[in-house]
Amino acid sequence: xxxxxxxxxxxxxxxxxxxxxxxxxxxxxxxxxxxxxxxxxxxxxxxxxxxxxxxxxxxxxxxxxxxxxxxxxxxxxxxxxxxxxxxxxxxxxxxxxxxxxxxxxxxxxxxxxxxxxxxxxxxxxxxxxxxxxxxxxxxxxxxxxxxxxxxxxxxxxxxxxxxxxxxxxxxxxxxxxxxxxxxxxxxxxxxxxxxxxxxxxxxxxxxxxxxxxxxxxxxxxxxxxxxxxxxxxxxxxxxxxxxxxxxxxxxxxxxxxxxxxxxxxxxxxxxxxxxxxxxxxxxxxxxxxxxxxxxxxxxxxxxxxxxxxxxxxxxxxxxxxxxxxxxxxxxxxxxxxxxxxxxxxxxxxxxxxxxxxxxxxxxxxxxxxxxxxxxxxxxxxxxxxxxxxxxxxxxxxxxxxxxxxxxxxxxxxxxxxxxxxxxxxxxxxxxxxxxxxxxxxxxxxxxxxxxxxxxxxxxxxxxxxxx
Amino acid sequence: xxxxxxxxxxxxxxxxxxxxxxxxxxxxxxxxxxxxxxxxxxxxxxxxxxxxxxxxxxxxxxxxxxxxxxxxxxxxxxxxxxxxxxxxxxxxxxxxxxxxxxxxxxxxxxxxxxxxxxxxxxxxxxxxxxxxxxxxxxxxxxxxxxxxxxxxxxxxxxxxxxxxxxxxxxxxxxxxxxxxxxxxxxxxxxxxxxxxxxxxxxxxxxxxxxxxxxxxxxxxxxxxxxxxxxxxxxxxxxxxxxxxxxxxxxxxxxxxxxxxxxxxxxxxxxxxxxxxxxxxxxxxxxxxxxxxxxxxxxxxxxxxxxxxxxxxxxxxxxxxxxxxxxxxxxxxxxxxxxxxxxxxxxxxxxxxxxxxxxxxxxxxxxxxxxxxxxxxxxxxxxxxxxxxxxxxxxxxxxxxxxxxxxxxxxxxxxxxxxxxxxxxxxxxxxxxxxxxxxxxxxxxxxxxxxxxxxxxxxxxxxxxxxx
Numbered sequence: 009x010x011x012x013x014x015x016x017x018x019x020x021x022x023x024x025x026x027x028x029x030x031x032x033x034x035x036x037x038x039x040x041x042x043x044x045x046x047x048x049x050x051x052x053x054x055x056x057x058x059x060x061x062x063x064x065x066x067x068x069x070x071x072x073x074x075x076x077x078x079x080x081x082x083x084x085x086x087x088x089x090x091x092x093x094x095x096x097x098x099x100x101x102x103x104x105x106x107x108x109x110x111x112x113x114x115x116x117x118x119x120x121x122x123x124x125x126x127x128x129x130x131x132x133x134x135x136x137x138x139x140x141x142x143x144x145x146x147x148x149x150x151x152x153x154x155x156x157x158x159x160x161x162x163x164x165x166x167x168x169x170x171x172x173x174x175x176x177x178x179x180x181x182x183x184x185x186x187x188x189x190x191x192x193x194x195x196x197x198x199x200x201x202x203x204x205x206x207x208x209x210x211x212x213x214x215x216x217x218x219x220x221x222x223x224x225x226x227x228x229x230x231x232x233x234x235x236x237x238x239x240x241x242x243x244x245x246x247x248x249x250x251x252x253x254x255x256x257x258x259x260x261x262x263x264x265x266x267x268x269x270x271x272x273x274x275x276x277x278x279x280x281x282x283x284x285x286x287x288x289x290x291x292x293x294x295x296x297x298x299x300x301x302x303x304x305x306x307x308x309x310x311x312x313x314x315x316x317x318x319x320x321x322x323x324x325x326x327x328x329x330x331x332x333x334x335x336x337x338x339x340x341x342x343x344x345x346x347x348x349x350x351x352x353x354x355x356x357x358x359x360x361x362x363x364x365x366x367x368x369x370x371x372x373x374x375x376x377x378x379x380x381x382x383x384x385x386x387x388x389x390x391x392x393x394x395x396x397x398x399x400x401x402x403x404x405x406x407x408x409x410x411x412x413x414x415x416x417x418x419x420x421x422x423x424x425x426x427x428x429x430x431x432x433x434x435x436x437x438x439x440x441x442x443x444x445x446x447x448x449x450x451x452x453x454x455x456x457x458x459x460x461x462x463x464x465x466x467x468x469x470x471x472x473x474x475x
Numbered sequence: 476x477x478x479x480x481x482x483x484x485x486x487x488x489x490x491x492x493x494x495x496x497x498x499x500x501x502x503x504x505x506x507x508x509x510x511x512x513x514x515x516x517x518x519x520x521x522x523x524x525x526x527x528x529x530x531x532x533x534x535x536x537x538x539x540x541x542x543x544x545x546x547x548x549x550x551x552x553x554x555x556x557x558x559x560x561x562x563x564x565x566x567x568x569x570x571x572x573x574x575x576x577x578x579x580x581x582x583x584x585x586x587x588x589x590x591x592x593x594x595x596x597x598x599x600x601x602x603x604x605x606x607x608x609x610x611x612x613x614x615x616x617x618x619x620x621x622x623x624x625x626x627x628x629x630x631x632x633x634x635x636x637x638x639x640x641x642x643x644x645x646x647x648x649x650x651x652x653x654x655x656x657x658x659x660x661x662x663x664x665x666x667x668x669x670x671x672x673x674x675x676x677x678x679x680x681x682x683x684x685x686x687x688x689x690x691x692x693x694x695x696x697x698x699x700x701x702x703x704x705x706x707x708x709x710x711x712x713x714x715x716x717x718x719x720x721x722x723x724x725x726x727x728x729x730x731x732x733x734x735x736x737x738x739x740x741x742x743x744x745x746x747x748x749x750x751x752x753x754x755x756x757x758x759x760x761x762x763x764x765x766x767x768x769x770x771x772x773x774x775x776x777x778x779x780x781x782x783x784x785x786x787x788x789x790x791x792x793x794x795x796x797x798x799x800x801x802x803x804x805x806x807x808x809x810x811x812x813x814x815x816x817x818x819x820x821x822x823x824x825x826x827x828x829x830x831x832x833x834x835x836x837x838x839x840x841x842x843x844x845x846x847x848x849x850x851x852x853x854x855x856x857x858x859x860x861x862x863x864x865x866x867x868x869x870x871x872x873x874x875x876x877x878x879x880x881x882x883x884x885x886x887x888x889x890x891x892x893x894x895x896x897x898x899x900x901x902x903x904x905x906x907x908x909x910x911x912x913x914x915x916x917x918x919x920x921x922x923x924x925x926x927x928x929x930x931x932x933x934x935x936x937x938x939x940x941x942x
Contacts, residue, residue: 023711048546048547059547063546063547064711066546067546067664067665067711068711070662070663070664071662071665071713077544077546079515079530079533079534079544079550080515080526080530083546103618120615120616123611123612123614123615124611126611126614126615128606128610128611128614131614132603132606135602135606136599136603139595139599139602143595144590144591144593144595145590146790147590147593147595147598147788147789147790147791148587148590148593148788148789148790149587149784149789149790150790151570180647180792180814180817180818181814181815183811183812183813183814183815184813184814187812187813187814191683195537195538196537196538196663196685197534197537197538198538209811209812209815212812213812216658216809216812218663244531244534244535246538317616321614321615322614322615322616323613323614323615323616323617323818323819323820324614324818324819324820325647325814325815325816325817325818342683344650344676345650345654345676345679345680345683346650346651346654346813347647347648347650347651347654347792347814348648348650348676348792349792350647350792351647351790351791351792351818351821352790352791353790353791353821354818354820354821
């Protein structure tokens with residue numbers, strides 16, 4: 009209790025001084041992550057202040073992420089993310105490199121598709137066609153669900169007409185999709201399950217929602233079902249977030265059997281599956297067959313998210329959701345609360361782009377281009393980095409997830425900083441785990457922004473650092 | 476305690492049965508809004524179940540919006556919104572009217588500007604100029620802050636260059652602006668203050684964030700400062716949400732003195748001001764001078780939100796924030812979590828639109844058009860509706876907030892349904908208050924979508940219903 013003692017200064021409100029002291033204790037490690045803080049009564053007696061003052065202290069700590077409340081139990085300390093500095097350095101890397109300097113870098117970190125293959129001319133053509141055809145309608149508010157033409161077209165083109173267009177909601181990219189869903193169905197302290205490792209952008213949304221996050225190991229063919237079911241048995245789970253194909257970051261895809269099993273479990277244990285289908289179009293291995301969770305979703309449990317930004321023009325910010333009918337209204341309301349509706353013109357342009365057959369042609373073209381790079385990456389890993397990293401071949405997508413061999417005493421954080429000094433950008437594995445420590449031996453390299461010359465150079469740099 | 480009794484069925488988990496019963500009690504009014512629920516220990520003893528079961532019950536109730544937690548005190552019942560049906564009917568009105576039928580309606584409810592004045596041709600011109608000039612860059616990911624050109628231009632054109640463009644964040648409309656800010660600074664149980672009445676879209680975001688909402692009466696010249704300060708003295712307030720000009724729904728604007736005073740209070744009591752500047756360009760009364768809170772923001776306390784959708788092409792979904800430097804990083808992270816960045820092409824097009832001088836011209840034009848309608852509305856109110864409603868003249872904006880005279884025994888809900896049957900759409904006042912009952916005598920009529928003929932017809936219908 010002694011550590012909570014303070015000499016109050018006169019000018020500053022007491023609750024601010026007490027909170028400041030506790031924050032210092034947590035940052036120092038004198039109060040541990042997850043340690044129970046003294047009860048309101050005890051601390052107020054000890055410090056000779058009102059109960060209300062301590063209530064204010066604990067509210068402040070909670071609101072700043074230094075504490076959380078367990079119902080019927082009390083307030084607990086929470087250590088703030090140790091990765092803040094790394095994350096900032098990582099994000100700033102992209103901000104700080106000027107356009108001119110960018111060409112000197114080998115960028116294994118960016119996940120956007122390569123701009124040089126973008127169909128700018130065709131897109132310009134459809135935009136003008138839309139403006140001529142629809143005039144002012146193309147620049148007015150769109151209904152919340154999104155442009156009817158595009159929704160029907162999505163149903164027809166991507167779902168064989170089997171999804172009612174009223175169940176489709178257009179969103180401004182997959183990130184917004186996850187945010188909207190999580191606002192609609194995930195509340196503070198709700199339990200959710202994610203893959204381990206998982207997409208950091210999703211993890212971050214769920215953390216901001218203050219959900220309780222459970223992780224289940226990714227393996228070949230999908231998550232470990234035994235682990236998964238153990239969690240389901242003990243906890244009331246709200247939803248499971250999954251990437252069915254070329255999972256980010258591992259690159260692994262789900263087997264048909266695991267998908268079936270997970271849907272069965274969703275019906276049994278009453279939870280939703282959030283399926284983030286961000287990259288399934290980019291498949292090099294012909295043995296990989298495409299069946300989404302949504303396609304075999306018997307109990308209407310799957311909320312399907314499709315992003316176009318990861319393969320197509322990212323600047324147009326369009327994706328869509330397929331909503332289970334039970335929670336359709338909630339999700340629509342969440343979209344209204346978030347930004348009312350998505351840009352009308354962009355929806356109409358994408359619609360026409362698909363209708364005119366450009367979409368199919370574009371996907372075929374980039375598959376050929378990226379498959380070459382993919383094979384070039386594998387050859388280089390196998391020859392140059394053979395003794396230094398382990399990897400699996402995803403059979404599709406834009407990246408590889410590498411494990412640094414146990415004998416090499418270098419973390420992905422060291423590797424990130426050393427690579428950066430050599431103008432090579434990688435993504436450290438620590439971002440993909442609830443507890444960063446789990447990712448220390450992993451890193452991700454993507455090849456969507458790198459040609460063969462750059463790939464060669466980048467891998468040579470990684471090789472020399474891991475020596 | 477007796478009302479909490481249940482006979483358990485075997486098949487269904489107990490916590491679900493108990494929760495169901497309590498929900499029924501709350502819906503029925505047998506447990507009142509704000510009533511304290513029995514302690515975990517008491518209820519578990521009374522029902523002969525484990526403590527954990529009741530913890531699960533209360534978690535479930537919380538997550539479904541039927542209860543909330545007060546720290547150090549217990550769990551309290553929360554009555555769900557009685558306006559759900561009305562809100563649904565209201566929203567569906569717009570969805571259900573086909574394009575062909577819409578022409579038969581007098582739409583006093585929609586708040587978007589009238590499409591017939593949209594500068595489609597000029598906008599098409601700038602889009603093509605941008606695509607020719609920037610090519611693929613216009614369709615790639617934009618940096619999170621937004622297109623640098625547009626941010627500099629906003630600083631120069633709207634702020635005399637006095638706002639650093641690094642402090643400007645482009646968002647996809649004002650609604651997204653409020654959502655992003657609230658995710659960045661408002662946590663569960665945080666206290667915030669709004670105007671009474673206020674914009675229902677903001678109210679709804681804050682409710683979804685589970686904030687404690689305080690309302691302060693709007694008066695001529697701004698909120699009641701005495702009420703405001705009373706709340707500040709007793710509570711740790713996170714932020715105050717305000718619309719400085721032509722407040723929605725009242726139409727009232729802030730006096731310079733009140734703005735000064737509120738900024739002084741923000742510094743004294745350490746809270747942020749969220750200024751939603753959605754319509755200040757539309758001013759008919761020359762005596763109304765334009766000074767935003769942000770312009771006189773000495774302590775860097777104001778988060779300024781500008782929407783372009785309310786006056787310009789709503790389909791392009793663009794607005795911007797000015798961020799205080801202390802919370803700039805939080806707000807940027809919140810934007811990344813929300814949708815990474817806003818459509819690149821639209822930002823560049825708007826930028827060029829402003830640069831080419833089209834923006835200024837457009838605003839001048841619509842001011843002239845809408846001023847006519849505004850005066851026509853006032854004349855009609857004064858002649859036709861004289862004894863039935865009270866109103867004030869905002870001096871700008873697109874709508875009036877009317878109070879039904881006390882002698883007329885008709886609520887705005889009745890009025891809404893009766894008007895609708897007569898193909899006239901109004902907005903009932905109940906949406907603008909935390910407690911709907913406060914708005915029963917008010918309704919809003921907007922004139923952005925109605926020409927003089929329609930205004931005449933609509934007011935005649937209202938008149939005959941209020942007779």
